[in-house]
Amino acid sequence: MDEREVLTSFKGGSLERGQAVRILTTLMSVGVAASVPAVLARTAPPTADAAPEPVVHTVREAQEAGGADAASATDRYAIVGIAGRYPLAADLLAHWQNLRDGRDTSSTGPLHRPGGSPLEPGRRGHFLGEVAGFDAEFFGLTPAEAALMDPQARLFQEIVWEALEDAGCTGSRLDSLTGPDGRPRAVGVFAGVGAADYALLAAEGWARGCREMPNSGHRDLAVGLARRLRLSGPAQAVDSADSSALDAVHLAVGALRRGECAAAVAGGVELLLHRSRSRDAAGEGVGAIVLKPFDRALADGDQVHAVLRETVVGGPAPSVPADAAGCATVLRETHETTLRRIGDAGAATGIEALTAAVLQLRAGVLAPTGQRTAPAAWPRPLDARGRELPRTAVVEPAEAQGPGITGVLEEYLPSGESSARPEQDRKAAARDELVLLSAPTPAHLTAFAARLADWLAPAASGARGDGPAALPALGELARALRAGRAALPFRLALIVRDLPQLIASLDEFVADSAVARGSRIRTADLRGGADDRYALAGVPETRDYVAALWRGNRLEQVTRLWLSGLPIDWAALEQRTGAGGMVVPLPPSVFLRRPMWLGGAPVTGAPKGSAGEAGAATEPTG
Numbered sequence: 001m002d003e004r005e006v007l008t009s010f011k012g013g014s015l016e017r018g019q020a021v022r023i024l025t026t027l028m029s030v031g032v033a034a035s036v037p038a039v040l041a042r043t044a045p046p047t048a049d050a051a052p053e054p055v056v057h058t059v060r061e062a063q064e065a066g067g068a069d070a071a072s073a074t075d076r077y078a079i080v081g082i083a084g085r086y087p088l089a090a091d092l093l094a095h096w097q098n099l100r101d102g103r104d105t106s107s108t109g110p111l112h113r114p115g116g117s118p119l120e121p122g123r124r125g126h127f128l129g130e131v132a133g134f135d136a137e138f139f140g141l142t143p144a145e146a147a148l149m150d151p152q153a154r155l156f157q158e159i160v161w162e163a164l165e166d167a168g169c170t171g172s173r174l175d176s177l178t179g180p181d182g183r184p185r186a187v188g189v190f191a192g193v194g195a196a197d198y199a200l201l202a203a204e205g206w207a208r209g210c211r212e213m214p215n216s217g218h219r220d221l222a223v224g225l226a227r228r229l230r231l232s233g234p235a236q237a238v239d240s241a242d243s244s245a246l247d248a249v250h251l252a253v254g255a256l257r258r259g260e261c262a263a264a265v266a267g268g269v270e271l272l273l274h275r276s277r278s279r280d281a282a283g284e285g286v287g288a289i290v291l292k293p294f295d296r297a298l299a300d301g302d303q304v305h306a307v308l309r310e311t312v313v314g315g316p317a318p319s320v321p322a323d324a325a326g327c328a329t330v331l332r333e334t335h336e337t338t339l340r341r342i343g344d345a346g347a348a349t350g351i352e353a354l355t356a357a358v359l360q361l362r363a364g365v366l367a368p369t370g371q372r373t374a375p376a377a378w379p380r381p382l383d384a385r386g387r388e389l390p391r392t393a394v395v396e397p398a399e400a401q402g403p404g405i406t407g408v409l410e411e412y413l414p415s416g417e418s419s420a421r422p423e424q425d426r427k428a429a430a431r432d433e434l435v436l437l438s439a440p441t442p443a444h445l446t447a448f449a450a451r452l453a454d455w456l457a458p459a460a461s462g463a464r465g466d467g468p469a470a471l472p473a474l475g476e477l478a479r480a481l482r483a484g485r486a487a488l489p490f491r492l493a494l495i496v497r498d499l500p501q502l503i504a505s506l507d508e509f510v511a512d513s514a515v516a517r518g519s520r521i522r523t524a525d526l527r528g529g530a531d532d533r534y535a536l537a538g539v540p541e542t543r544d545y546v547a548a549l550w551r552g553n554r555l556e557q558v559t560r561l562w563l564s565g566l567p568i569d570w571a572a573l574e575q576r577t578g579a580g581g582m583v584v585p586l587p588p589s590v591f592l593r594r595p596m597w598l599g600g601a602p603v604t605g606a607p608k609g610s611a612g613e614a615g616a617a618t619e620p621t622g
Contacts, residue, residue, distance in 0.1 A: 063446030077253055077308040078297035078412070081157045081167025081265075083588070084355050086342050087126040091588075096359045098341070100375045104367035105342060106281070113199065114597045116284075118272045121497045125282035126343030131155065131271055133593030138230060138440050147596045150198040152286075153220045156191060158591055159288045160225060163265060165526065167290040168301065168484025168583035173571045177262035179232060187290075188233035190252045190259040191221040192244030192268030194347040200274045202598055206289025210599040220267070232262030239347065242335055243405045244268050245287070246350030250311040250405060252291050263292045270348040287351035289358075301581030304412040306358045308350025308389075311407040327380060329366065331393040333357045337369055338397060350397040354407060357393035361411045364391070380411075388413070414579050432495050433478040434555050435502060438488040439589065442525075445490045446513050447590035453506035455587045456499060462516040472584035474499055480584045480590065483570040489526040493559045496520070522563060537566055547573055 087105035089095035098105060104122045108118030114132060119125055134154040136146035139161075146154065166171050169177070169187070179186030184325050205212065215224065218237040226235040240247045245268025252264035255290050267288030272278075289305075297304055333353035338345065342352055360367055362535050365377045380388040390411035398404055437452070439445035456471070457479065472480070474496070492509060495504040505521050513523070536542045546566075550573050562568055576582050 015188070019598070028488055035548065049293045062259045072322055075289045076310075076410075077408075078258060078294045078300040078302065079305040079308060079358060080263075080292050080297050081165070081169065081290030082165040082288070082305050082355065082358060083162035083166055084351065085128060085155070085269075086283070086285045086352060087128060087283065088288070090129070092355065092359065093354070096363070099356055099359060099367040100363075100365065101375070102375075103233065109278075117198075118275050118278060120275070120278045123278065123280050123282075125272065125280070126341075126345070127302070128155075128271070128282060128286070130286045131273075131284075132149050132595045132597055134158075134596050135591035135593050136596065138253045138444060138591055140588070141228075143596055147600075148198075148214045149215055149224075149600060150220060151273065152193060152195065152198070152269045152271050153215070153224065154596075155271070155286050156221050156267065156288070157225050157228070159228070159267065159269075159286050160189070160265050162588040163267070163290050165290040165485065165586070167263075168480055169263065170480075170486040171484055172569045172573075173300070173582070174208075174482055174486075176275060176569075176571055179261055180259055183232040185231050186233045186261045186263070187226075187228045187231045188234040188264035188266075189222045189231060190248035190255075190264060190265075190266040191218070191225070191237045192239070192246070192347045193218045193221050193237055193270075194239045194241065194244055195270055195272070195277070197273035197277065198598070200276065205599055206620060207297050212598050214598065225378070233264065237565060239547070240405075241398070242346060242349040244315070244347035244350060245352075246311070246395065246397055246407055247313065247500060248353065249289070249291070249308070249350070249354065249407065250313055253308065253311055253372050255572075256291060256293055262296070263290060265290050267352075268347045268349075268351040270346040278426060279288040279344065281339065281343045283339070283345035283348070285342050285345045285348035285352050287348065287355050288352070298579060299577050301576045301578060303583045303584060303585070304414075304579045306361050306393075307410040307412050309408040309410050311405065313405045314478040331357055331360055331366065331378070331391070333393065333397065335397050340370065350395070353395045353397040354409070357395050360528060361391055361393055361409060412579065431553075432497055433474050435478045435494040436482050436485075436487075437492040437494075438486065439490050440488050441592075442490050442513065443592055444590060444620070445492055445523075447508055447592065448514075448587075449492060451587050451590055452508045453503050453510065456503050456506075471499070472586075474502065476580075476584045476588065478583065479570075479574055479576075480586055483574065484583055484586075485589075487562070488569070491526065492519065493522045493524075493526040493563055495555055495559070505585050522559065524563035524565075526565045532564065532566060536561075542566070543569065544571075550574075 021571075025180060051303065084092050084095060084097070086095045086506070088103065089098055097103075105126045107127060108124060109119030110127050111117050131151050134146050134149075134151075135158070136143055139157065161170070164174070164187075174187070175184045177186050178184055196218070199216065202210075202213050218239065222235040222237040227235070236248075238244055238247050238251060245266070248266040248268060252266035255261050256264055265288055266470075267286070269286040271284050272282050276614070291308065292300070292302060293306060294304075333356050335349060335353075337356070338349050338353045343358070345352060356367065364378050364380075366378045367374065368374055378391055380391055383389055390413050393409040393412075393539075395407040395409065396405070399449075437445065437449060439448055494502065494505045494509075496505055509521060509523075524580075530537065546558065546561065546568055558568075571582065574582075
């Protein structure tokens with residue numbers, strides 16, 4: 001039975017709605033049918049006097065109501081990780097502050113870039129800082145290899161790593177994401193990119209006798225990145241003008257719907273490096289999100305930044321729930337709103353528009369626009385019974401002459417049970433917690449320990465400011481670090497009882513990382529490989545042995561095993577379901593960048609980095 005036969009049977013009354021939904025869902029999973037809501041919307045009820053089905057507007061309502069519409073409403077995708085860098089904003093916290101305050105991020109062209117400013121005198125644009133810098137050591141690359149990478153590929157790789165860390169998917173939880181063939185780390189990579197300025201610079205250098213040529217084409221942003229991070233899902237770069245990044249999101253959704261990967265990262269990047277593209281209001285940016293099927297995200301204990309309801313390329317724009325449109329503001333992020341904030345940013349336009357929508361959904365605040373001169377509270381819509389519904393945002397970044405692509409986002413409203421669980425965790429009796437940090441080099445480990453201590457300190461003193469509204473409980477934070485971060489060669493294990501003790505221990509390590517600390521602060525250097533003196537790795541019984549130690553709260557023994565390099569599946573040891581059960585907000589790893597450019601071109605004003613020790617951002621093998 002195909003889609004047309006299902007519709008004919010449904011219209012004729014020989015097929016009930018629930019049966020039609022189940023068949024269409026099966027056909028949709030293999031790419032034969034369109035979305036269930038779109039198909040059934042074209043059909044009339046089987047009989048004139050049949051009772052109308054209740055309209056389900058949200059994922060939460062679908063789960064509570066059950067029935068036929070539950071299957072269609074749960075074809076949604078959770079944004080479980082997000083990261084980005086935009087003009088005058090090194091991270092999304094700074095970008096949100098710029099959006100909220102309506103800050104003008106334009107400037108004259110950056111003079112410190114190799115070859116000088118890409119803008120002609122008198123023009124202004126919106127630029128990123130330090131685009132020549134890259135942390136090759138973090139990703140296990142040599143400076144020569146990194147210099148041949150397009151700076152867009154380098155920047156996108158850093159942001160993808162930060163988004164994966166935000167999703168808690170750089171450790172054992174990443175390995176547990178398996179594809180249809182059973183291979184681990186089944187994460188798709190979809191990158192929107194258009195500019196190729198680095199190749200133009202290389203061609204000019206060739207004429208002057210410089211024979212270094214960068215990696216050709218845009219495939220390095222997706223295929224090369226997937227190879228370097230050992231991801232096994234599909235990888236694709238796409239160029240569709242200002243819609244490129246949102247097009248990448250659409251491709252990611254399609255791959256998830258077809259079961260080609262268990263999670264997907266999608267985004268876009270734009271850098272202006274060559275004067276041939278000089279123009280007024282030129283813009284730059286880079287951003288990425290991590291997507292999972294909504295029900296899988298809840299089962300995995302992910303944090304949910306927002307819910308992606310649907311994306312449409314061409315054709316009519318996705319519909320917005322009538323009650324949401326009638327009772328409260330529906331946010332619309334367009335090419336024009338992005339142009340005012342970060343300029344004409346090409347392939348990065350779509351991801352900035354989507355990111356801005358997510359930030360406003362999370363904060364419940366509408367940022368200033370051309371008509372709105374100050375931030376405004378964003379009330380939630382109400383249904384006919386007065387219940388609050390999620391806020392809705394529509395993202396449509398294409399210019400009039402570009403390909404039409406639209407996405408609809410929805411605020412995530414946790415159920416009462418999942419929202420109460422974190423509070424219960426915070427009220428749990430105090431006990432020793434095992435906090436694990438690791439990095440590819442000693443310098444990276446020290447820098448991240450300092451960043452984490454700085455991130456914790458204001459909240460611990462009650463002065464969080466613009467950061468996360470509520471600091472995670474110590475147990476939540478420790479669990480997210482153990483299960484969500486990669487186990488890298490240089491390791492730090494802390495056994496602490498509360499957040500002040502954690503901050504003090506981190507400060508002590510940062511002040512003098514070379515001194516042995518005893519039982520509560522310990523380090524390990526696994527550059528030479530794991531110290532598996534008892535050959536426990538790979539033995540089937542080892543997993544049960546470690547699980548028994550963990551259940552018995554044998555922190556000393558488990559700590560020693562981890563510091564020796566024994567692989568431990570932390571996610572399996574302490575799996576929690578529900579939004580935020582396994583992942584809570586944490587600061588990203590620290591990149592120690594240094595300038596890298598074709599031919600070793602000098603980069604004045606570039607950040608000073610640290611060569612450190614060579615090491616890769618991958619877990620060491622035994």
